[in-house]
Amino acid sequence: MESSPQQSPRRVTRRTLLSGTAALFAGSAAAEIAPASESQNEGRISADVLVVGGGTAGTIAAIQAARLGARTVLIEQGSQLGGTMTTGGVNFPGLFCAWGRQIIAGIGWELVKATVELQCGSLPDFSKSTWPALRKHPQFQVRLSAGLYAAIAEEACVQAGVALRYYEFPLSIRQTPDGWLLEVVGKGTRAEVHCRQLIDCTGNASVTGMAGLALQREAETQPGSICFTLDPAGQTKNQLYVFGADSSTSETHTAANIAGRKTVLEYFRALKGRSETGDIKLLDLRPETAVRETYRIVGETTVTKEDYEGGRIYPDAVAFAYYPIDLHTREGVRPQHLKEGTIPTIPLSALVPKGSTNLLVAGRCISSDRLANSALRVQASCMAMGQASGAAAALAASSGVTPLAVPLETLRAALCQHGAIVPDVK
Numbered sequence: 001m002e003s004s005p006q007q008s009p010r011r012v013t014r015r016t017l018l019s020g021t022a023a024l025f026a027g028s029a030a031a032e033i034a035p036a037s038e039s040q041n042e043g044r045i046s047a048d049v050l051v052v053g054g055g056t057a058g059t060i061a062a063i064q065a066a067r068l069g070a071r072t073v074l075i076e077q078g079s080q081l082g083g084t085m086t087t088g089g090v091n092f093p094g095l096f097c098a099w100g101r102q103i104i105a106g107i108g109w110e111l112v113k114a115t116v117e118l119q120c121g122s123l124p125d126f127s128k129s130t131w132p133a134l135r136k137h138p139q140f141q142v143r144l145s146a147g148l149y150a151a152i153a154e155e156a157c158v159q160a161g162v163a164l165r166y167y168e169f170p171l172s173i174r175q176t177p178d179g180w181l182l183e184v185v186g187k188g189t190r191a192e193v194h195c196r197q198l199i200d201c202t203g204n205a206s207v208t209g210m211a212g213l214a215l216q217r218e219a220e221t222q223p224g225s226i227c228f229t230l231d232p233a234g235q236t237k238n239q240l241y242v243f244g245a246d247s248s249t250s251e252t253h254t255a256a257n258i259a260g261r262k263t264v265l266e267y268f269r270a271l272k273g274r275s276e277t278g279d280i281k282l283l284d285l286r287p288e289t290a291v292r293e294t295y296r297i298v299g300e301t302t303v304t305k306e307d308y309e310g311g312r313i314y315p316d317a318v319a320f321a322y323y324p325i326d327l328h329t330r331e332g333v334r335p336q337h338l339k340e341g342t343i344p345t346i347p348l349s350a351l352v353p354k355g356s357t358n359l360l361v362a363g364r365c366i367s368s369d370r371l372a373n374s375a376l377r378v379q380a381s382c383m384a385m386g387q388a389s390g391a392a393a394a395l396a397a398s399s400g401v402t403p404l405a406v407p408l409e410t411l412r413a414a415l416c417q418h419g420a421i422v423p424d425v426k
């Protein structure tokens with residue numbers, strides 16, 4: 001009801017707003033944790049699908065597997081979901097669009113959209129992702145709150161029934177006649193996890209390497225970056241390169257973090273020492289150096305630069321991808337754009353380590369040559385790979401076959417049913 005001119009509407013001051021907020025949250029602003037049972041900490045856990053690494057790809061893989069009814073466990077060494085996208089501070093996923101239309105959707109997009117909507121942010125207009133606007137591709141990435149995304153992704157995992165295990169990582173791995181047995185350790189926890197299907201989403205192909213399967217790696221990898229927020233940002237940087245950054249072991253990642261923070265301190269002190277930037281504040285420094293490149297798997301199929309740039313439609317394509325070739329070197333980065341209309345695809349067989357059974361890999365360590373990888377590693381593609389691997393693993397577990405034996409029509413139908421955009425290969 002509109003207020004009449006005689007009735008003055010209640011004046012909303014900061015105090016009334018805050019007391020209203022306090023009333024709203026009375027009794028609901030605190031959390032209560034149920035005591036952990038013995039069985040959560042020790043012993044043998046049985047799963048249809050085990051996902052190792054709850055980053056950009058792994059979160060989506062786990063949700064998809066669980067939504068298809070698989071008993072799903074997700075092991076993440078860190079304290080939250082999202083990996084490079086959240087903890088690494090690269091909270092601007094892309095690209096979900098190319099040539100005027102959306103090319104990647106599904107569970108990753110659902111979470112990204114939910115995060116932006118809750119924050120009352122705005123999404124890029126994908127219909128404008130045409131030439132020449134697409135040359136400035138970062139404008140079509142989605143800016144979002146990393147913390148909010150991590151919380152929303154976690155909520156989606158819990159709602160789907162994913163058993164989340166933070167602060168844990170696998171110590172050993174052994175193949176069994178019907179899957180894999182992993183010894184998993186954490187802070188005061190030790191468990192044996194038996195799974196029918198395993199998905200390696202560590203970003204470094206760590207589990208695949210532990211299983212003794214072939215990996216590939218360049219002599220010199222792309223630099224990592226440490227991300228931060230300055231106020232006022234002005235002409236200052238918000239990330240600095242960390243050459244040699246490698247997240248594949250605790251030792252190398254420790255060195256990358258120390259080098260990253262040292263560089264930020266030096267940069268920040270230099271800014272404080274200049275009259276024009278002396279008032280600048282460091283609002284946020286991400287807790288770890290974000291790493292671009294370490295190991296990739298050697299898969300049943302390897303996506304080459306030619307395949308990627310040619311927009312090859314693989315017979316087992318399960319997702320589209322789009323990003324320029326984007327290799328960072330000591331000289332910086334010069335994105336090489338794709339020809340107008342080109343939309344590369346991702347084959348399921350590039351997510352399968354060569355000669356393996358009951359194992360999939362999703363994320364930046366997809367089987368690809370270095371230049372194709374420099375484009376495929378971006379977040380929207382990692383999410384699409386995550387969803388494809390989660391669906392393939394769940395379907396394989398329920399029918400007792402290895403993922404490559406799941407009929408492609410069944411896999412594609414399941415992906416479409418869960419909102420993904422799947423290339424038409426007919």
Ligand SMILES: Cc1cc2nc3c(=O)[nH]c(=O)nc-3n(C[C@H](O)[C@H](O)[C@H](O)COP(=O)(O)OP(=O)(O)OC[C@H]3O[C@@H](n4cnc5c(N)ncnc54)[C@H](O)[C@@H]3O)c2cc1C
Nearest residue numbers: 053055056057077083084094169203225291363364378379
């Ligand atoms: C500086 C930088 C800038 C980038 N810019 C962009 C950009 O503008 N747009 C874009 O879309 N992409 C960008 N990317 C690329 C993109 O962010 C990453 O390639 C992508 O997020 C990788 O996803 P992932 O799932 O493979 O790995 P991650 O997201 O890194 O996830 C791996 C997860 O596995 C966990 N883990 C690792 N080992 C273990 C273990 N042994 N046990 C348990 N858990 C483990 C990690 O803690 C992490 O959570 C950028 C990357 C970097 C580094």
